[in-house]
Amino acid sequence: MASSDKANPPATRTEALMEEIRRRMARRALGVGDRLPSVRAFAREMVVSPSTVVEAYARLVAEGLIRSRPGSGFTVAGPLPPLTLAEIEPRRERAIDPLWVSRQSLDAEAGVQRPGCGWLPADWMPHEAVRRALRTMARADDGLLADYGSTQGSPALRRLLARQFAAEGMDVAAGQILLTSSGTQALDLLCRLFLRAGDTVLVDDPCYFNFQALLRAHRVLVVGVPRTPQGPDLAAFAEAVAAHRPRLYVTNSAIHNPTGGTLSAQAAHRVLTIAGAGEMIVVEDDILADFEPEPSPRLAVLDGLDRVVRIGSFSKTLSASVRCGYVAGRRDWIEGLVDLQVATSFGSVGPLAAGVVETVLGEGGYRRHMAQLRQRLARQRKAAIAALAPLGIEPWTIPRGGFSLWCHLPEGCSSVELARAALERGIVLAPGNVFSASESADAMMRFNVAQMGDGVIEALGALLGPARLSRASG
């Protein structure tokens, strides 16, 4: 009972009927023991002849998916196909499907160029500091190397984070912080705590594409709010909150992914006011915070972690291999998250990973590394902007930091087509619509200024000619 291969549409009407029955089973519109539509009813519904339905049903019986009983018609035999993410909602064409793009970027072979990916090359990361930390951990107590550790995660690392938050003006106790295996896992726990299937969640449009894959897994309705360089479009934000009464708003404020904009103080205040009136919880993802040249306004800081929950991670700045993130918020919410994490992972981030992070952060060298990284990225960003300009590719806004550049493609150019063509040349791009819940960003593309390696600009130039022509011709 293989799930249907959506890349190969059914060749015959019979197969299309079988596919439809499988889809209804996958969506649980048909459960084990339920009766299928009668032959006549289904033929009418699908606009086919009854004999085609008979053939389809006979083949499903042969596959063991359904049963036939005289006088009872056809019933579902089960087990039902697992509810894969593909069935929860119609899967997008893969070039703009968040999950497909994620997997392409993560699983690409070593030689493949990834100017669309959302992380720095390994040699840009503080690998020497991580090596030192590993040697330090190799001398740690047996317990740190073998035990599960506490359910909230390393107290020392949580205290370090609390001190960092205090320096931002946020008075947070270490007990209000939970360590998780990643920022994504932190958001997933929050979704498990707060959301039920059918709830509505607000996101920026465009937003980090894996937010959409995660929210799809939680079977919630996703509504996007257009983004300006200073934050969400406030009129649209107010309207969306009033119209949809979302349970959550998931966003990032410092160096927004993918646009690179930064939340202004006025927008921050308005967002919190509107969220308060709409009784909406806000999740602020701080994953790129360390890339800022200086701190910008944060919803978490203004709000004091009352309605806002902060999530973060060390994957972009320290190591994506070590797997450590965190969530900070109200104590009673953190308490609920601890329960969920124990139930679903039995334990927090292990003492080893937390120890590596704490050791690296505690060294003076980490701050120097980040300062140099910010400068290097600033130079790289300038160079990338200059190299893209002759191709007619221009940034939507100039980010204050980080590695992403959200760009307009030349007039008439489709980023989906460009991405498809680039893939054939072994280049993984990030077309605008993978970031856009409303799929309104086909003229945009996100580039990673640290991954514009040899040949990427040339390849883009070569590809843009045909892509532009094909879009103009319709």
Place this chain on the structure above:
Amino acid sequence: MASSDKANPPATRTEALMEEIRRRMARRALGVGDRLPSVRAFAREMVVSPSTVVEAYARLVAEGLIRSRPGSGFTVAGPLPPLTLAEIEPRRERAIDPLWVSRQSLDAEAGVQRPGCGWLPADWMPHEAVRRALRTMARADDGLLADYGSTQGSPALRRLLARQFAAEGMDVAAGQILLTSSGTQALDLLCRLFLRAGDTVLVDDPCYFNFQALLRAHRVLVVGVPRTPQGPDLAAFAEAVAAHRPRLYVTNSAIHNPTGGTLSAQAAHRVLTIAGAGEMIVVEDDILADFEPEPSPRLAVLDGLDRVVRIGSFSKTLSASVRCGYVAGRRDWIEGLVDLQVATSFGSVGPLAAGVVETVLGEGGYRRHMAQLRQRLARQRKAAIAALAPLGIEPWTIPRGGFSLWCHLPEGCSSVELARAALERGIVLAPGNVFSASESADAMMRFNVAQMGDGVIEALGALLGPARLSRASG
């Protein structure tokens, strides 16, 4: 809007009414904007005077939880309290609540004795091998130290596992294996793939207590099947499958947790036959497999990973700090799990953790370590049995391996009362009912033969006197 404190029952009728409304909101029986029952209807239902309802509603309005509109009655204001695990089903008394017992064991201070916990002391684990592996990883390529790694996890470790499975007679491709951060996370992903709220899942009674906490988080019905020393009670198993049509059966075959029994070949065959007829998927947790003196029959091996999914972990034998587990099964199911893991954790186990595991497993020393560990545990088990016997505590069956001992307490003794009394002395025990979905194991207790440190036997002896007396008196 703090969630109710269930340890302090409401003092007044008014508070009880407010508590009931909060509970319905938490369970989503009342959603944002829904009307509350009329004053008269609620008074009738709760058997109180209408004026008490009026007072309760007025106080809820003052708290901002509900609104009053003339002509429209009272409606829910929101946001709804998060659906913590405490609200999903009535929380058990904590001494037998899986989550509470887990958190007690994981968060206990260094000096606290943990004869009820389910892991070895740190100094029994192969810490020298882990130290060597960390130093090896400190010399690894930048990519291993910084990158996310592939979505299925280290190909080298998956190939190693596939070779181990082949040695058991199971022909599994590395592509049928997904690395996860733990065995629990592997099971959680499977639950996300296969289960919908309201499904039924079969477990052994007794079973690993965190299975119950995890299944509660998935809001499924849990049905327990009594266990014999050779596997599930087959008549009861067949009956439960026919009566409940469970979606999944979650079990372990080699060294069952907590009973220590081992699945016989006959039971394995019958279980698979019954599962097949009932169209039920089986998840076989192999976490204690390396503790076996020699391999016993496995559902996964007999079935060839068609209907059975195998999960495993290195937490009990290598390190609980490194956080690495796996799942092996049908390719299309693994494919669905990869999607879910990318969406919810963005990436598999990082290359660092996988590299540590692979390095340790690849050393000849690991096999020797496990062989010595099995012998040490055999001696410790003998000693523990001998020490517990004079207290009237006797094993239900003698395990072939592992560290657990599932024991009858003396006649008339309640394990819940014993556990409560022990906690006051700083000893965390594992009373039988925390493992039993049907709460039919109050006369049983699980002991960890490697955690029966100084004073535990004496303390048990001192406690058993009063505990026995109190049970006998009712």
